[in-house]
Amino acid sequence: MIMKNLVHTIVTCLLGMSLSAQDFAIPVPKSHKSSPQIYRMQKVWEKYDHDQAVDLLARYGYFLENDSIRFVLIQRDKRSAPQNARWKQAGILIHKAYGSLHSARCHIEDLFALPQDFYREYHLDFSRIEPASDNQELMHTDSYETGDSTDPSAGQGLKIAIIDLGYSKWTDLNQAYPGVYLPQINTFVRCEDSTCTEYVLSSSTQYSDHGTWVTQVVYDHAPAAEYKIYAVRVKADDVTAIEHAKNVFGADIIVRSLANFSNGWDDDSGYMCDVVGDFVSDDRLFFNSAGNYHNQHLQSSFVDSDNDGSHNWSATNTNRTTFKVMPWKTCIIHTQWEGLDDDAYDFKLWDESTDTLLVDGDGDNGFHFAYYENQSSDTAILSLEMIATDPATAPEFESFILRSSDLENKSTYNQTISPANCDDPRILDVAAVNEEDYDSSNPPTAVYSSYGPSNGGNHTIDIAAPTESIVHWIGESSTGEDSLRTFLFNGTSCAAPNAAGAAAAFWSIYDDMSASQVAQYLRSVAQHDKDWGDSGIDDIYGSGGCVLTKYDPDNIFVDQSQGVDDEIPAGEVYPWFSLKDINDLGPSDKRVILLTDDQETPALVTKPMLITSPNTGKSKVN
Helix, strand or coil, X not given: CHHHHHHHHHHHHHHHHHHHHHHCCCCCCCCCCCCHHHHHHHHHHHHCXXXXXXXXXXXXXXXXXXXXXXXXXXXXXXXXXXXXXXXXHCCCEEEEEECCXXXXXXXXXXXXXXXXXXXXXXXXXXXXXCCCCCCHHHHCHHHHCCCECCECCCCCCCEEEEEECCEECXXXXXXXXXXXXXXXXXXXXXXXXXXXXXXXXXXXXXXXXXXXHHHHHHHHXXXXXXXXXXXXXXXXXXXXHHHHHHHHHCCCEEEECCCCCCCCCCCCCCHHHXXXXXXXXXXXXXXXXXXXXXXXXXXXXXXXCCCCCECCCCCCCCCCXXXXXXXXXXXXXXXXXXXXCCCXXXXXXXXXXXCEEEEECCCCCCCEEEEEECCCCCCEEEEEEEEECCHHHCCCEEEEEECCECCCCCCCCCXXXXXXXXXXXXXXXXXXXXXXXXXXXXCCXXXXXXXXXXXXXXXXXXXXXXXXXXXXXXXXXXXXXXXXXXXEECCHHHHHHHHHHHHHHHHHHCCCCCHHHHHHHXXXXXXXXXXXXCCCCXXXXXXXXXXXXXXXXXXXEEECCCCCCCCCCCCCCCCCCCHHHHHHHCCCCCEEEEECCCCCCCEEEEHHHEEECCCCCCEEXX
């Protein structure tokens, strides 16, 4: 009997292997328009008895549970609205939505019954059972959403403030898809005239869609956090909102993807450094988009070789530098002189095609400002001329020329916006790397992503994070009706909330760490795992790409800069300064991760990986 069963098992295994090789290599007829995977699955299902077919499908990674198969339903058009009724009618059950990705399951025979035109609109991915949310898979924040049994959700216990231009049709989106894209809050705070007032969120648009998108990106990583959203319009509102977020809401993290100019020429100068520095000084984090001005920034010392009062952009004493503004587009120019307070320096804006003077300075101190709107179907070619009443004493200057293209004489440094010039390490300025490139060994930053160094020589960029996340809002469709719209949100405006969401996911689980330690952790792990560009900290990526260590309940994170004793204290601070300290003093049942600013040994050296060399007695990584 034993021999008979053994022979049966061997025959079954051999049969399964031969059949699997045969059936999963069968050609798919040209007339068949659906997925080749599903075509082959169907042939196996029809050819063999139930148990054999289930076993054979499992060999190739298609696992059935009560004849139901799980997969990821991917909308080919990322901007199309979900079609829940159609999926339900086809027998497809949606468990969770992640932008254009949907965790789904259906009976395998319903899968075979899908019409062939279904595959023109959707791709079915059977290799990923539960997709990470947009950028979560790249940053490992999805592992912190499970955490441990007592603290199951990323972001729990933290308060996050979003400061932005506005929030569109929030309630409509939440009513249609509750808990999927946005936190369940009913009010926003509008800050105007140095006063913040709370209003009920409505179906109308409050200034902008931008804040809705930023909030979705953070929420995607930290869905269990408490959120407060702020709408601002001018610089004074920005300051008021930060103070309200600290003193009234009690925010642990502020996320701000806005451009703020005229905030100090030197490092750690300007009112934004004072206001943001005060916020983070009380064990808090501030995430700021670095800016989208890589190709839209000028900076130079004033040179007037021909003594005509205009800056010479070239050796031929050219007084103007040109740029383009596309048809029907607007352009905004911000020009700052070192020192900020002398109206003897200004600029002129010219229309090069007609040699017409469009703007002859505005007489204001600080940042000189101009606004141009191209009300034509032709591309406008404009130029900038820098003027100084006393060229002999004229200081250095810079200009941000927003929404322009083909800018001559672009600067290769100091393209970031305040508070990137602030020194506090708890203020993190985030550069952007396109999501599709994020797992590459050395990806480029997005073409627009600003970088340093600052005027004082500091890097200004702290970390890079993914951009091009999928976001949603309720908008008017082509038929004039409101519907769910999807959008690939890009810019450093998207990168900053991705980094903030990662920090919130991590901090909520390891809540005994300080804001400084969390910031150091993000930099250390980035430098260890995604040290792109020049080795160590650089002006383009900062410490590298933001990524978390996957959650493990046995992890202990150690800040090398903390502690002065030679033994383990009774509290939560572990004073270990080296690999040898961890090896000698660390608990044997935990995975100890040392965080260090050492650029040669940046992070993530763990006790289970340590061995002692018999020749030198020094610890090293195995």
